[in-house]
Amino acid sequence: MVGVPSASPIGAFLRSRRARLRPGDVGLGEGVRRRRVPGLRREEFAPLAGVSVGYYTRLEQGQTPNVSDAVLDAIARTLRLDEEERAHLYRLARPDRRASPDTGPDRLLPGLRAVVDSIVDLPVLAVGRAADYLAWNRLAHALFAWNQDFAAAGRRDPMANIVRQDFLDPMARELHVDWRQKAVDGVAYLQVAAGRYPRDRAIAALIAELREASGEFVEIWETHPIGTCATTTRRYRHPALGELTLTAEFLRSRDDAGQGVSIFSAAPGSESEAKLRRLAAELAQAS
Template sequence: MLDGMEQRSELGEFLRSRRARLRPEDVGLPDYGGRRRVPGLRREELAQLAGVSAGYYTRLEQGQSTNASQAVLDAVARVLRLDETEHAYMRSLARQKAEPRRRPRPERLRPAVRLMVGAFGDTPALIMGRRYDVLAWNRAAHALLAGHVPFEAPEQPRGRPNIARLVFLDPHTRELYADWRTKARDTVADVRMTAARYPHDPELNGLIGELTVHSPEFTSLWAAHPVQDCAVRYTREFRHPLVGAMMLNNEIMELSNDEGQRMAVFTADPGTPSAAALSLLAGLAGEAAGILEGGAARAATPPGASERNG
Protein backbone atom coordinates (compact mmCIF):
# COMPACT_ATOMS: atom_id res chain seq x y z
CA MET A 1 0.00 0.00 0.00
CA LEU A 2 1.42 3.36 -1.00
CA ASP A 3 0.96 5.37 2.17
CA GLY A 4 3.20 6.79 4.87
CA MET A 5 6.83 5.78 4.42
CA GLU A 6 6.02 3.69 1.34
CA GLN A 7 4.45 6.67 -0.45
CA ARG A 8 7.48 8.81 0.39
CA SER A 9 9.74 6.04 -0.88
CA GLU A 10 7.85 6.01 -4.17
CA LEU A 11 8.52 9.72 -4.64
CA GLY A 12 12.18 9.36 -3.72
CA GLU A 13 12.71 6.38 -6.00
CA PHE A 14 11.04 8.19 -8.89
CA LEU A 15 13.17 11.33 -8.46
CA ARG A 16 16.35 9.28 -8.16
CA SER A 17 15.49 7.31 -11.30
CA ARG A 18 15.07 10.54 -13.24
CA ARG A 19 18.25 12.08 -11.82
CA ALA A 20 20.13 8.99 -12.97
CA ARG A 21 19.08 9.63 -16.59
CA LEU A 22 20.92 12.96 -16.79
CA ARG A 23 24.60 13.77 -16.99
CA PRO A 24 26.11 17.12 -15.94
CA GLU A 25 26.80 18.07 -19.55
CA ASP A 26 23.14 17.41 -20.42
CA VAL A 27 22.11 20.37 -18.27
CA GLY A 28 25.05 22.67 -18.94
CA LEU A 29 27.21 21.79 -15.94
CA PRO A 30 30.94 21.12 -16.31
CA ASP A 31 32.07 17.52 -15.94
CA TYR A 32 35.43 17.44 -14.21
CA GLY A 33 35.84 13.72 -14.77
CA GLY A 34 36.36 11.18 -12.09
CA ARG A 35 34.08 8.38 -11.09
CA ARG A 36 30.74 9.27 -9.51
CA ARG A 37 29.32 7.22 -6.69
CA VAL A 38 25.90 7.31 -8.32
CA PRO A 39 24.95 7.76 -11.99
CA GLY A 40 23.47 11.01 -13.19
CA LEU A 41 23.11 14.33 -11.42
CA ARG A 42 23.91 14.76 -7.76
CA ARG A 43 21.27 16.14 -5.45
CA GLU A 44 23.33 19.29 -4.98
CA GLU A 45 23.54 19.85 -8.72
CA LEU A 46 19.83 19.40 -9.23
CA ALA A 47 19.04 21.73 -6.32
CA GLN A 48 21.34 24.40 -7.77
CA LEU A 49 19.65 24.25 -11.15
CA ALA A 50 16.16 24.26 -9.60
CA GLY A 51 16.97 27.25 -7.42
CA VAL A 52 16.43 25.57 -4.05
CA SER A 53 18.79 24.61 -1.28
CA ALA A 54 20.39 21.19 -1.31
CA GLY A 55 18.87 20.46 2.09
CA TYR A 56 15.38 21.35 0.88
CA TYR A 57 15.65 19.11 -2.18
CA THR A 58 17.05 16.28 -0.06
CA ARG A 59 14.04 16.53 2.27
CA LEU A 60 11.74 16.51 -0.76
CA GLU A 61 13.37 13.38 -2.16
CA GLN A 62 13.22 11.72 1.24
CA GLY A 63 9.55 12.58 1.64
CA GLN A 64 10.14 14.89 4.61
CA SER A 65 8.74 17.96 2.85
CA THR A 66 4.98 17.58 2.56
CA ASN A 67 4.16 21.12 1.43
CA ALA A 68 6.36 21.66 -1.62
CA SER A 69 5.07 24.59 -3.62
CA GLN A 70 3.90 24.30 -7.20
CA ALA A 71 6.81 26.51 -8.24
CA VAL A 72 9.36 24.17 -6.67
CA LEU A 73 7.79 21.09 -8.23
CA ASP A 74 7.73 22.81 -11.62
CA ALA A 75 11.39 23.78 -11.27
CA VAL A 76 12.41 20.23 -10.37
CA ALA A 77 10.38 18.86 -13.30
CA ARG A 78 12.07 21.34 -15.64
CA VAL A 79 15.57 20.32 -14.54
CA LEU A 80 14.74 16.62 -14.74
CA ARG A 81 13.18 17.18 -18.18
CA LEU A 82 9.99 15.42 -17.22
CA ASP A 83 7.29 15.15 -19.83
CA GLU A 84 3.71 16.13 -19.03
CA THR A 85 2.74 12.68 -17.80
CA GLU A 86 5.82 12.32 -15.60
CA HIS A 87 5.26 15.81 -14.22
CA ALA A 88 1.68 14.98 -13.25
CA TYR A 89 2.83 11.70 -11.71
CA MET A 90 5.47 13.48 -9.59
CA ARG A 91 2.89 16.00 -8.36
CA SER A 92 0.51 13.23 -7.38
CA LEU A 93 3.21 11.54 -5.30
CA ALA A 94 4.40 14.79 -3.72
CA ARG A 95 0.92 16.01 -2.82
CA GLN A 96 -0.63 12.74 -1.73
CA LYS A 97 -2.51 13.16 1.52
CA ALA A 98 -3.11 10.40 4.02
CA GLU A 99 -6.57 8.96 3.52
CA PRO A 100 -8.74 6.78 5.75
CA ARG A 101 -8.00 3.11 5.24
CA ARG A 102 -11.34 1.92 4.00
CA ARG A 103 -11.72 -0.94 1.62
CA PRO A 104 -12.90 0.27 -1.80
CA ARG A 105 -16.29 -0.93 -2.88
CA PRO A 106 -16.37 -3.74 -5.46
CA GLU A 107 -16.30 -2.59 -9.04
CA ARG A 108 -19.67 -2.94 -10.68
CA LEU A 109 -20.59 -2.67 -14.32
CA ARG A 110 -23.66 -0.66 -15.18
CA PRO A 111 -26.17 -2.57 -17.37
CA ALA A 112 -26.07 0.19 -20.00
CA VAL A 113 -22.30 -0.19 -20.30
CA ARG A 114 -22.67 -3.94 -20.76
CA LEU A 115 -25.18 -3.33 -23.55
CA MET A 116 -22.80 -0.85 -25.17
CA VAL A 117 -19.99 -3.43 -25.30
CA GLY A 118 -22.30 -5.95 -26.93
CA ALA A 119 -23.45 -3.36 -29.47
CA PHE A 120 -19.95 -3.25 -31.00
CA GLY A 121 -20.75 -6.61 -32.62
CA ASP A 122 -17.79 -7.89 -34.64
CA THR A 123 -15.52 -5.07 -33.43
CA PRO A 124 -13.56 -6.21 -30.36
CA ALA A 125 -14.51 -4.15 -27.30
CA LEU A 126 -14.08 -4.61 -23.56
CA ILE A 127 -14.36 -2.78 -20.26
CA MET A 128 -11.38 -2.81 -17.90
CA GLY A 129 -11.62 -1.82 -14.23
CA ARG A 130 -9.11 0.16 -12.20
CA ARG A 131 -7.43 -3.08 -11.08
CA TYR A 132 -7.08 -4.22 -14.72
CA ASP A 133 -9.84 -6.82 -14.40
CA VAL A 134 -11.97 -7.41 -17.50
CA LEU A 135 -15.46 -6.45 -16.37
CA ALA A 136 -17.08 -7.26 -19.72
CA TRP A 137 -16.09 -8.11 -23.28
CA ASN A 138 -17.85 -9.07 -26.45
CA ARG A 139 -17.22 -12.27 -28.39
CA ALA A 140 -14.78 -10.55 -30.73
CA ALA A 141 -12.60 -9.17 -27.92
CA HIS A 142 -12.62 -12.53 -26.18
CA ALA A 143 -11.51 -14.27 -29.38
CA LEU A 144 -8.80 -11.67 -30.00
CA LEU A 145 -7.23 -11.47 -26.56
CA ALA A 146 -7.99 -14.62 -24.61
CA GLY A 147 -9.86 -17.32 -26.45
CA HIS A 148 -8.31 -19.88 -24.10
CA VAL A 149 -10.21 -18.32 -21.17
CA PRO A 150 -13.94 -19.01 -20.70
CA PHE A 151 -16.06 -16.29 -22.25
CA GLU A 152 -18.15 -16.08 -19.07
CA ALA A 153 -15.09 -15.45 -16.85
CA PRO A 154 -15.77 -11.70 -16.37
CA GLU A 155 -19.08 -12.59 -14.75
CA GLN A 156 -17.25 -14.07 -11.74
CA PRO A 157 -15.63 -11.33 -9.58
CA ARG A 158 -12.96 -13.70 -8.25
CA GLY A 159 -12.21 -15.30 -11.59
CA ARG A 160 -12.13 -12.33 -13.91
CA PRO A 161 -9.35 -12.19 -16.50
CA ASN A 162 -6.81 -9.54 -15.51
CA ILE A 163 -5.01 -7.71 -18.30
CA ALA A 164 -1.80 -7.07 -16.35
CA ARG A 165 -1.69 -10.63 -15.06
CA LEU A 166 -2.25 -12.02 -18.56
CA VAL A 167 0.56 -9.90 -20.02
CA PHE A 168 3.16 -11.11 -17.53
CA LEU A 169 2.02 -14.54 -16.40
CA ASP A 170 0.12 -16.06 -19.32
CA PRO A 171 2.21 -17.72 -22.09
CA HIS A 172 -0.61 -17.39 -24.64
CA THR A 173 -0.69 -13.63 -24.17
CA ARG A 174 3.08 -13.38 -24.41
CA GLU A 175 2.91 -15.01 -27.85
CA LEU A 176 -0.02 -12.83 -28.92
CA TYR A 177 1.95 -9.57 -29.03
CA ALA A 178 4.59 -9.29 -31.75
CA ASP A 179 6.48 -6.79 -29.57
CA TRP A 180 5.78 -8.21 -26.15
CA ARG A 181 8.55 -6.21 -24.47
CA THR A 182 7.00 -2.92 -25.51
CA LYS A 183 3.56 -4.11 -24.42
CA ALA A 184 5.04 -5.17 -21.07
CA ARG A 185 6.71 -1.80 -20.52
CA ASP A 186 3.55 0.07 -21.47
CA THR A 187 1.57 -2.05 -19.02
CA VAL A 188 3.94 -1.32 -16.14
CA ALA A 189 3.95 2.38 -17.01
CA ASP A 190 0.16 2.47 -16.86
CA VAL A 191 0.05 0.48 -13.61
CA ARG A 192 2.41 3.08 -12.11
CA MET A 193 -0.03 5.83 -13.02
CA THR A 194 -3.00 3.90 -11.63
CA ALA A 195 -1.20 3.03 -8.38
CA ALA A 196 -0.44 6.72 -7.80
CA ARG A 197 -4.10 7.54 -8.42
CA TYR A 198 -5.41 4.82 -6.07
CA PRO A 199 -2.66 4.39 -3.44
CA HIS A 200 -4.98 2.85 -0.84
CA ASP A 201 -6.53 0.11 -2.96
CA PRO A 202 -5.39 -3.17 -1.34
CA GLU A 203 -6.40 -5.32 -4.30
CA LEU A 204 -4.42 -3.19 -6.74
CA ASN A 205 -1.40 -3.27 -4.47
CA GLY A 206 -1.88 -7.01 -4.07
CA LEU A 207 -1.75 -7.39 -7.86
CA ILE A 208 1.50 -5.41 -7.96
CA GLY A 209 2.94 -7.60 -5.22
CA GLU A 210 1.89 -10.78 -7.03
CA LEU A 211 3.50 -9.68 -10.28
CA THR A 212 6.66 -8.61 -8.46
CA VAL A 213 6.98 -12.08 -6.91
CA HIS A 214 6.15 -14.13 -10.00
CA SER A 215 7.54 -12.10 -12.91
CA PRO A 216 11.20 -11.03 -13.06
CA GLU A 217 10.35 -8.91 -16.11
CA PHE A 218 7.71 -7.00 -14.18
CA THR A 219 10.09 -6.48 -11.26
CA SER A 220 12.82 -5.11 -13.51
CA LEU A 221 10.46 -2.76 -15.33
CA TRP A 222 8.81 -1.61 -12.10
CA ALA A 223 12.20 -0.63 -10.68
CA ALA A 224 12.84 1.59 -13.70
CA HIS A 225 9.73 3.69 -12.90
CA PRO A 226 8.25 4.01 -16.38
CA VAL A 227 5.25 6.35 -16.37
CA GLN A 228 2.78 6.51 -19.23
CA ASP A 229 -0.92 6.29 -19.89
CA CYS A 230 -1.71 3.12 -21.85
CA ALA A 231 -3.78 5.18 -24.30
CA VAL A 232 -0.61 6.76 -25.70
CA ARG A 233 0.25 3.86 -28.03
CA TYR A 234 -2.51 3.56 -30.61
CA THR A 235 -1.43 0.60 -32.77
CA ARG A 236 -0.03 -2.82 -32.00
CA GLU A 237 0.86 -5.87 -34.03
CA PHE A 238 -0.82 -9.09 -32.97
CA ARG A 239 0.16 -12.62 -33.93
CA HIS A 240 -3.06 -14.51 -33.44
CA PRO A 241 -2.89 -18.32 -33.39
CA LEU A 242 -5.99 -18.64 -35.62
CA VAL A 243 -5.76 -15.81 -38.16
CA GLY A 244 -2.11 -14.77 -38.10
CA ALA A 245 -0.59 -11.28 -38.04
CA MET A 246 -2.77 -8.20 -37.60
CA MET A 247 -1.91 -4.53 -37.13
CA LEU A 248 -4.74 -3.13 -35.04
CA ASN A 249 -5.69 0.29 -33.79
CA ASN A 250 -6.34 0.34 -30.05
CA GLU A 251 -8.40 3.19 -28.63
CA ILE A 252 -8.81 3.41 -24.87
CA MET A 253 -11.39 5.75 -23.36
CA GLU A 254 -12.25 6.54 -19.76
CA LEU A 255 -15.88 6.17 -18.74
CA SER A 256 -16.66 9.51 -17.16
CA ASN A 257 -19.52 8.15 -15.05
CA ASP A 258 -17.57 5.14 -13.75
CA GLU A 259 -14.37 6.14 -11.98
CA GLY A 260 -11.39 4.03 -12.98
CA GLN A 261 -13.22 2.07 -15.67
CA ARG A 262 -11.98 2.26 -19.27
CA MET A 263 -13.23 0.93 -22.56
CA ALA A 264 -10.82 -0.54 -25.12
CA VAL A 265 -11.82 -0.94 -28.78
CA PHE A 266 -9.75 -2.64 -31.48
CA THR A 267 -10.11 -1.84 -35.18
CA ALA A 268 -8.19 -2.43 -38.42
CA ASP A 269 -7.75 0.01 -41.29
CA PRO A 270 -10.35 -0.75 -44.00
CA GLY A 271 -9.20 -2.79 -46.99
CA THR A 272 -6.07 -4.13 -45.31
CA PRO A 273 -5.08 -7.76 -44.68
CA SER A 274 -5.51 -6.97 -40.99
CA ALA A 275 -9.15 -6.03 -41.60
CA ALA A 276 -9.72 -9.31 -43.43
CA ALA A 277 -8.07 -11.27 -40.61
CA LEU A 278 -10.11 -9.46 -37.95
CA SER A 279 -13.31 -10.17 -39.89
CA LEU A 280 -12.36 -13.82 -40.17
CA LEU A 281 -11.69 -13.98 -36.43
CA ALA A 282 -15.09 -12.44 -35.69
CA GLY A 283 -16.71 -15.06 -37.93
CA LEU A 284 -14.91 -17.87 -36.14
CA ALA A 285 -15.96 -16.44 -32.78
CA GLY A 286 -19.58 -16.29 -33.94
CA GLU A 287 -19.49 -19.88 -35.18
CA ALA A 288 -17.99 -21.08 -31.91
CA ALA A 289 -20.64 -19.22 -29.93
CA GLY A 290 -23.37 -20.75 -32.08
CA ILE A 291 -22.02 -24.25 -31.53
CA LEU A 292 -21.86 -23.73 -27.77
CA GLU A 293 -25.35 -22.25 -27.62
CA GLY A 294 -26.71 -25.07 -29.75
CA GLY A 295 -25.08 -27.64 -27.51
CA ALA A 296 -26.51 -25.97 -24.43
CA ALA A 297 -29.98 -25.94 -25.97
CA ARG A 298 -29.78 -29.63 -26.85
CA ALA A 299 -28.57 -30.45 -23.35
CA ALA A 300 -31.59 -28.62 -21.91
CA THR A 301 -34.05 -30.55 -24.10
CA PRO A 302 -35.54 -33.61 -22.33
CA PRO A 303 -34.86 -36.96 -24.04
CA GLY A 304 -37.54 -37.80 -26.59
CA ALA A 305 -38.95 -34.27 -26.65
CA SER A 306 -38.10 -33.78 -30.34
CA GLU A 307 -39.85 -37.01 -31.32
CA ARG A 308 -42.95 -36.08 -29.30
CA ASN A 309 -42.99 -32.60 -30.82
CA GLY A 310 -42.70 -34.16 -34.29
Protein backbone atom coordinates (compact mmCIF):
# COMPACT_ATOMS: atom_id res chain seq x y z
CA MET A 1 0.00 0.00 0.00
CA VAL A 2 2.67 2.50 1.03
CA GLY A 3 5.84 1.41 -0.67
CA VAL A 4 8.06 -1.35 -1.99
CA PRO A 5 11.41 -2.06 -0.34
CA SER A 6 14.55 -1.47 -2.37
CA ALA A 7 15.96 -4.55 -4.10
CA SER A 8 19.42 -3.59 -2.83
CA PRO A 9 19.72 -2.62 0.85
CA ILE A 10 23.24 -1.28 0.34
CA GLY A 11 22.05 0.82 -2.60
CA ALA A 12 19.21 2.34 -0.60
CA PHE A 13 21.58 3.15 2.26
CA LEU A 14 24.26 4.69 0.05
CA ARG A 15 21.70 6.77 -1.84
CA SER A 16 20.33 8.12 1.44
CA ARG A 17 23.82 9.18 2.50
CA ARG A 18 24.69 10.71 -0.87
CA ALA A 19 21.51 12.75 -0.53
CA ARG A 20 22.89 14.38 2.62
CA LEU A 21 25.89 15.83 0.78
CA ARG A 22 25.70 18.98 -1.30
CA PRO A 23 28.23 19.83 -4.02
CA GLY A 24 29.47 22.74 -1.95
CA ASP A 25 30.19 20.40 0.96
CA VAL A 26 32.87 18.61 -1.08
CA GLY A 27 34.26 21.54 -3.02
CA LEU A 28 32.12 21.21 -6.14
CA GLY A 29 30.16 24.03 -7.73
CA GLU A 30 26.39 23.80 -7.62
CA GLY A 31 26.20 24.22 -11.41
CA VAL A 32 23.37 25.62 -13.44
CA ARG A 33 21.53 22.37 -14.13
CA ARG A 34 18.53 21.84 -11.92
CA ARG A 35 18.91 18.75 -9.75
CA ARG A 36 16.11 16.22 -9.82
CA VAL A 37 17.25 14.63 -6.56
CA PRO A 38 19.05 16.11 -3.55
CA GLY A 39 22.70 15.46 -2.85
CA LEU A 40 25.55 14.24 -5.03
CA ARG A 41 25.05 12.32 -8.24
CA ARG A 42 26.89 9.03 -8.70
CA GLU A 43 29.20 10.56 -11.28
CA GLU A 44 30.11 13.32 -8.81
CA PHE A 45 30.55 11.04 -5.84
CA ALA A 46 32.53 8.15 -7.33
CA PRO A 47 35.69 10.14 -8.24
CA LEU A 48 35.73 11.67 -4.77
CA ALA A 49 35.82 8.16 -3.30
CA GLY A 50 38.53 7.06 -5.74
CA VAL A 51 36.45 4.52 -7.69
CA SER A 52 35.00 4.44 -11.17
CA VAL A 53 31.36 5.34 -11.73
CA GLY A 54 30.74 1.85 -13.11
CA TYR A 55 32.20 0.14 -10.07
CA TYR A 56 30.31 2.36 -7.66
CA THR A 57 27.07 1.74 -9.57
CA ARG A 58 27.59 -2.02 -9.26
CA LEU A 59 28.24 -1.59 -5.54
CA GLU A 60 24.91 0.20 -5.12
CA GLN A 61 23.31 -2.66 -7.00
CA GLY A 62 24.83 -5.17 -4.58
CA GLN A 63 27.00 -6.74 -7.30
CA THR A 64 30.47 -6.41 -5.73
CA PRO A 65 30.68 -9.11 -3.00
CA ASN A 66 34.50 -8.87 -2.87
CA VAL A 67 34.70 -5.14 -2.30
CA SER A 68 37.88 -4.28 -0.41
CA ASP A 69 38.30 -2.62 2.97
CA ALA A 70 40.12 0.23 1.24
CA VAL A 71 37.15 0.97 -1.02
CA LEU A 72 34.63 0.77 1.80
CA ASP A 73 36.79 3.00 3.98
CA ALA A 74 37.09 5.56 1.19
CA ILE A 75 33.33 5.56 0.61
CA ALA A 76 32.62 5.86 4.34
CA ARG A 77 35.09 8.72 4.66
CA THR A 78 33.70 10.58 1.64
CA LEU A 79 30.13 10.14 2.88
CA ARG A 80 31.24 11.31 6.33
CA LEU A 81 29.72 8.28 8.03
CA ASP A 82 29.90 7.98 11.79
CA GLU A 83 31.13 4.80 13.49
CA GLU A 84 27.74 3.07 13.58
CA GLU A 85 26.97 3.98 9.96
CA ARG A 86 30.38 2.70 8.85
CA ALA A 87 29.80 -0.63 10.60
CA HIS A 88 26.39 -0.83 8.94
CA LEU A 89 27.95 -0.21 5.51
CA TYR A 90 30.36 -3.10 6.08
CA ARG A 91 27.51 -5.42 7.09
CA LEU A 92 25.50 -4.51 4.00
CA ALA A 93 28.50 -4.95 1.70
CA ARG A 94 29.33 -8.33 3.23
CA PRO A 95 26.08 -9.86 4.48
CA ASP A 96 26.39 -12.86 6.76
CA ARG A 97 25.21 -15.74 4.57
CA ARG A 98 25.65 -18.22 7.41
CA ALA A 99 22.58 -16.98 9.26
CA SER A 100 19.63 -19.31 8.90
CA PRO A 101 16.45 -17.90 7.31
CA ASP A 102 14.55 -19.91 9.91
CA THR A 103 16.11 -18.36 12.99
CA GLY A 104 12.87 -18.76 14.93
CA PRO A 105 11.63 -16.81 17.94
CA ASP A 106 14.09 -15.39 20.43
CA ARG A 107 14.64 -17.33 23.63
CA LEU A 108 15.95 -15.09 26.37
CA LEU A 109 19.49 -15.91 27.46
CA PRO A 110 19.65 -17.15 31.08
CA GLY A 111 22.14 -14.46 32.04
CA LEU A 112 19.85 -11.70 30.83
CA ARG A 113 16.89 -13.29 32.57
CA ALA A 114 18.89 -13.17 35.81
CA VAL A 115 19.52 -9.44 35.30
CA VAL A 116 15.82 -8.73 34.81
CA ASP A 117 14.78 -10.83 37.81
CA SER A 118 17.40 -9.39 40.16
CA ILE A 119 16.59 -5.68 39.74
CA VAL A 120 13.45 -4.48 41.50
CA ASP A 121 14.05 -0.77 42.14
CA LEU A 122 14.65 0.28 38.51
CA PRO A 123 12.63 -0.47 35.36
CA VAL A 124 14.29 -3.20 33.26
CA LEU A 125 13.37 -4.55 29.82
CA ALA A 126 15.00 -7.39 27.88
CA VAL A 127 14.70 -7.17 24.10
CA GLY A 128 15.52 -9.48 21.21
CA ARG A 129 17.26 -9.08 17.88
CA ALA A 130 14.20 -7.45 16.26
CA ALA A 131 13.30 -5.35 19.32
CA ASP A 132 10.77 -7.88 20.64
CA TYR A 133 10.02 -7.58 24.34
CA LEU A 134 11.42 -10.79 25.88
CA ALA A 135 10.98 -9.96 29.56
CA TRP A 136 10.35 -7.04 31.90
CA ASN A 137 10.14 -6.47 35.63
CA ARG A 138 7.07 -5.16 37.43
CA LEU A 139 8.33 -1.59 37.53
CA ALA A 140 8.92 -1.53 33.77
CA HIS A 141 5.43 -2.87 33.15
CA ALA A 142 3.85 -0.27 35.44
CA LEU A 143 5.70 2.52 33.65
CA PHE A 144 5.63 1.53 30.01
CA ALA A 145 2.68 -0.81 29.56
CA TRP A 146 0.10 0.50 31.99
CA ASN A 147 -2.77 -0.12 29.57
CA GLN A 148 -1.64 -3.58 28.48
CA ASP A 149 -2.80 -6.85 30.00
CA PHE A 150 0.49 -8.73 30.16
CA ALA A 151 1.73 -8.11 33.66
CA ALA A 152 3.26 -11.57 34.15
CA ALA A 153 6.96 -11.31 33.36
CA GLY A 154 7.90 -13.02 30.15
CA ARG A 155 4.39 -13.41 28.75
CA ARG A 156 4.25 -12.40 25.07
CA ASP A 157 1.65 -10.02 23.71
CA PRO A 158 0.58 -9.30 20.11
CA MET A 159 1.93 -5.76 20.46
CA ALA A 160 5.07 -6.84 22.33
CA ASN A 161 7.59 -5.35 19.93
CA ILE A 162 9.07 -1.93 20.54
CA VAL A 163 8.94 -0.70 16.94
CA ARG A 164 5.49 -2.14 16.23
CA GLN A 165 4.21 -0.55 19.42
CA ASP A 166 5.71 2.81 18.46
CA PHE A 167 3.73 2.95 15.23
CA LEU A 168 0.59 0.89 15.85
CA ASP A 169 -0.27 1.36 19.53
CA PRO A 170 -1.81 4.78 20.34
CA MET A 171 -0.45 4.45 23.88
CA ALA A 172 3.07 5.06 22.56
CA ARG A 173 2.15 8.56 21.40
CA GLU A 174 0.60 9.31 24.77
CA LEU A 175 3.56 7.96 26.72
CA HIS A 176 6.46 9.56 24.84
CA VAL A 177 6.64 13.34 24.96
CA ASP A 178 8.92 13.31 21.89
CA TRP A 179 7.26 10.45 20.05
CA ARG A 180 8.90 11.32 16.74
CA GLN A 181 12.44 10.90 18.07
CA LYS A 182 11.44 7.66 19.81
CA ALA A 183 10.06 6.36 16.50
CA VAL A 184 13.21 7.34 14.60
CA ASP A 185 15.39 5.58 17.18
CA GLY A 186 13.28 2.44 16.91
CA VAL A 187 13.58 2.39 13.12
CA ALA A 188 17.34 2.96 13.45
CA TYR A 189 17.57 -0.10 15.71
CA LEU A 190 15.56 -2.17 13.22
CA GLN A 191 17.75 -1.02 10.32
CA VAL A 192 20.81 -2.31 12.17
CA ALA A 193 19.05 -5.61 12.94
CA ALA A 194 18.11 -6.06 9.28
CA GLY A 195 21.73 -5.49 8.27
CA ARG A 196 23.08 -7.82 10.93
CA TYR A 197 20.59 -10.63 10.20
CA PRO A 198 19.81 -10.28 6.47
CA ARG A 199 18.11 -13.69 6.18
CA ASP A 200 15.99 -13.50 9.32
CA ARG A 201 12.41 -14.03 8.21
CA ALA A 202 10.89 -12.60 11.39
CA ILE A 203 12.70 -9.29 10.89
CA ALA A 204 11.72 -9.19 7.21
CA ALA A 205 8.09 -9.92 8.12
CA LEU A 206 8.03 -7.14 10.72
CA ILE A 207 9.42 -4.62 8.24
CA ALA A 208 6.88 -5.69 5.60
CA GLU A 209 4.04 -5.44 8.14
CA LEU A 210 5.00 -1.93 9.19
CA ARG A 211 5.53 -0.77 5.62
CA GLU A 212 2.00 -1.87 4.85
CA ALA A 213 0.41 -0.47 8.02
CA SER A 214 2.14 2.87 8.55
CA GLY A 215 3.04 5.65 6.14
CA GLU A 216 5.03 7.29 8.95
CA PHE A 217 7.15 4.15 9.25
CA VAL A 218 7.87 4.19 5.51
CA GLU A 219 8.82 7.86 5.63
CA ILE A 220 11.32 7.29 8.42
CA TRP A 221 12.57 3.93 7.12
CA GLU A 222 13.52 5.41 3.75
CA THR A 223 15.80 7.96 5.40
CA HIS A 224 17.80 4.97 6.75
CA PRO A 225 18.57 6.13 10.30
CA ILE A 226 21.20 3.94 11.93
CA GLY A 227 21.72 3.47 15.66
CA THR A 228 21.68 1.01 18.52
CA CYS A 229 20.17 3.24 21.23
CA ALA A 230 23.10 2.53 23.58
CA THR A 231 22.21 5.47 25.85
CA THR A 232 19.02 7.49 25.52
CA THR A 233 17.32 10.08 27.71
CA ARG A 234 13.60 10.53 27.17
CA ARG A 235 10.64 12.32 28.71
CA TYR A 236 7.57 10.28 29.53
CA ARG A 237 3.98 11.29 30.21
CA HIS A 238 2.52 8.74 32.64
CA PRO A 239 -1.20 8.84 33.62
CA ALA A 240 -0.48 8.32 37.34
CA LEU A 241 3.00 9.79 37.78
CA GLY A 242 2.80 12.72 35.41
CA GLU A 243 5.89 13.72 33.46
CA LEU A 244 9.28 12.19 34.23
CA THR A 245 12.68 11.98 32.57
CA LEU A 246 14.59 8.70 32.45
CA THR A 247 17.90 7.60 30.96
CA ALA A 248 18.17 4.08 29.53
CA GLU A 249 21.44 2.20 29.23
CA PHE A 250 21.23 -0.63 26.71
CA LEU A 251 23.56 -3.52 27.56
CA ARG A 252 23.97 -5.90 24.62
CA SER A 253 24.87 -9.56 25.10
CA ARG A 254 28.39 -10.47 24.03
CA ASP A 255 27.35 -13.38 21.81
CA ASP A 256 25.58 -13.05 18.45
CA ALA A 257 22.05 -13.57 19.75
CA GLY A 258 21.24 -9.89 19.27
CA GLN A 259 19.65 -9.63 22.71
CA GLY A 260 20.11 -6.95 25.32
CA VAL A 261 18.78 -5.35 28.47
CA SER A 262 17.67 -1.76 28.94
CA ILE A 263 17.99 -0.40 32.49
CA PHE A 264 16.21 2.89 33.19
CA SER A 265 17.19 5.40 35.87
CA ALA A 266 16.51 8.99 36.85
CA ALA A 267 18.98 11.70 37.78
CA PRO A 268 19.89 11.50 41.49
CA GLY A 269 17.83 13.87 43.60
CA SER A 270 15.43 14.65 40.77
CA GLU A 271 11.65 14.68 40.92
CA SER A 272 11.68 11.77 38.47
CA GLU A 273 13.78 9.71 40.88
CA ALA A 274 11.29 10.42 43.67
CA LYS A 275 8.43 9.28 41.44
CA LEU A 276 10.24 6.05 40.58
CA ARG A 277 10.88 5.32 44.26
CA ARG A 278 7.27 5.98 45.12
CA LEU A 279 6.03 3.66 42.39
CA ALA A 280 8.46 0.93 43.42
CA ALA A 281 7.30 1.20 47.02
CA GLU A 282 3.65 0.95 45.98
CA LEU A 283 4.36 -2.16 43.90
CA ALA A 284 6.24 -3.75 46.80
CA GLN A 285 3.34 -3.13 49.15
CA ALA A 286 0.86 -4.57 46.67
CA SER A 287 2.79 -7.83 46.21
